[in-house]
Amino acid sequence: MEVSLQSFRKRYTYDSQKDLLGKGGFGEVYKAYDNEDKIFVALKMTQNIANSKYNLIDEIKRFKKLNHPNIINHIEAYEVNTGSSDIHGVPIVYHVGVLEFADQGTLADLLKEKNASPRIVEDIAEDIINGLAYLHTQNIIHRDLKPSNILLFAEGEKIRAKITDFGIAKQADATAVSTQLIGTVEYMAPEFFSTGNITTSADVWSLGVMLIEAFTGLHPFGKTSDGLSNEQIIGNILTKDLSHISDGIQAPYKDIVTRCLLREISIRPANANEIKGLIATPQDAFSEKTQLISHTSIPSNTLGSTPAGGNKWFNFFNKNSNFENSGFGNDLKQFYFNSQYTKWFIIWIVINIFFLLLGKSNHIKLDVFIPFLNDLEDYDIKILFSI
Numbered sequence: 350m351e352v353s354l355q356s357f358r359k360r361y362t363y364d365s366q367k368d369l370l371g372k373g374g375f376g377e378v379y380k381a382y383d384n385e386d387k388i389f390v391a392l393k394m395t396q397n398i399a400n401s402k403y404n405l406i407d408e409i410k411r412f413k414k415l416n417h418p419n420i421i422n423h424i425e426a427y428e429v430n431t432g433s434s435d436i437h438g439v440p441i442v443y444h445v446g447v448l449e450f451a452d453q454g455t456l457a458d459l460l461k462e463k464n465a466s467p468r469i470v471e472d473i474a475e476d477i478i479n480g481l482a483y484l485h486t487q488n489i490i491h492r493d494l495k496p497s498n499i500l501l502f503a504e505g506e507k508i509r510a511k512i513t514d515f516g517i518a519k520q521a522d523a524t525a526v527s528t529q530l531i532g533t534v535e536y537m538a539p540e541f542f543s544t545g546n547i548t549t550s551a552d553v554w555s556l557g558v559m560l561i562e563a564f565t566g567l568h569p570f571g572k573t574s575d576g577l578s579n580e581q582i583i584g585n586i587l588t589k590d591l592s593h594i595s596d597g598i599q600a601p602y603k604d605i606v607t608r609c610l611l612r613e614i615s616i617r618p619a620n621a622n623e624i625k626g627l628i629a630t631p632q633d634a635f636s637e638k639t640q641l642i643s644h645t646s647i648p649s650n651t652l653g654s655t656p657a658g659g660n661k662w663f664n665f666f667n668k669n670s671n672f673e674n675s676g677f678g679n680d681l682k683q684f685y686f687n688s689q690y691t692k693w694f695i696i697w698i699v700i701n702i703f704f705l706l707l708g709k710s711n712h713i714k715l716d717v718f719i720p721f722l723n724d725l726e727d728y729d730i731k732i733l734f735s736i
């Protein structure tokens with residue numbers, strides 16, 4: 350909608366210095382009072398530069414139709430004609446997007462304060478996952494998911510989180526191959542640096558990085574604000590050992606972040622809807638394993654490291670299984686492949702084959718052969734037999 354500066358100023362009251370909320374890559378954001386609807390709003394403004402690839406009006410129009418409690422509400426878009434011209438005689442026009450105003454700032458602000466309770470962080474995490482799942486259902490890849498793009502709102506005792514800043518979002522159906530760095534390196538998926546082919550799964554990676562930062566207060570790959578160069582951060586994203594990446598995080602997020610940070614895209618959740626299912630469903634070790642075993646093999650160079658001092662049994666199975674880096678149960682995995690039980694189990698099979706060849710039918714019972722087997726949980730035994 351095209352309006353004059355006068356009528357725009359009549360509707361929205363703000364002070365261009367006191368009410369500046371922040372500067373993004375494409376312009377400024379102000380807190381303003383909407384005199385017509387009697388609410389505070391956020392005004393996102395850019396000067397319309399001829400031939401600029403970024404068009405805020407198009408962006409707002411495109412995302413106005415989105416409707417979800419965890420996605421920022423795009424209220425209106427204006428082309429504000431200032432009535433003046435630049436030195437070349439070109440009229441100065443501002444593009445303004447009106448967004449709902451986040452009264453609690455961003456997740457980045459909250460993390461800086463370092464006093465958010467785990468309960469609040471969990472609520473925020475769930476909101477982000479729900480919002481991202483909705484975006485992915487709409488075939489939208491966010492491409493720049495990071496704490497400063499999560500806006501926070503007070504809702505009674507609770508904090509509501511909403512995803513914002515779709516400035517560089519693209520429709521997922523247009524194959525998004527990027528040749529230039531867009532978004533923030535610290536949250537970028539490894540495939541960005543190899544193929545540049547970005548899918549909804551890249552947002553899942555960024556989600557994992559952000560959740561680790563929110564739950565532990567530490568960025569898993571380091572930040573430029575900590576003094577690291579982009580090259581060092583990219584090096585960490587591509588090669589850092591991820592086997593302890595979820596240490597200190599509680600279920601179900603422990604499992605969720607491990608899955609989000611799978612470097613191999615074919616086994617990482619394809620979109621946030623798959624993550625959403627993991628919050629809702631209680632963790633069932635047996636079904637999880639069964640599900641993961643059907644995945645295709647993972648190239649070994651994409652894996653996290655083997656457990657320290659991993660033994661030959663572990664290495665033997667690791668070459669032939671998808672367990673490593675599957676994102677599921679390091680503890681369980683180590684129990685089977687890195688322990689005495691596997692060795693005894695194989696010796697037991699060899700002895701039984703020996704008896705079979707001798708024509709004796711009564712084989713040695715497993716629980717007699719390995720007395721400590723009685724101490725195991727029921728489902729562990731089931732899995733042991735299913736290998």
Ligand code: AMP
Pocket residue numbers: 370371372373374375376377378391421448449450451452454455497500513514
């Ligand atoms: P952006 O250009 O979207 O990156 O916004 C720059 C900064 O403005 C953000 O980091 C926030 O601090 C602030 N901001 C953006 N949108 C809003 C909003 N809807 N409500 C409150 N603050 C906002």
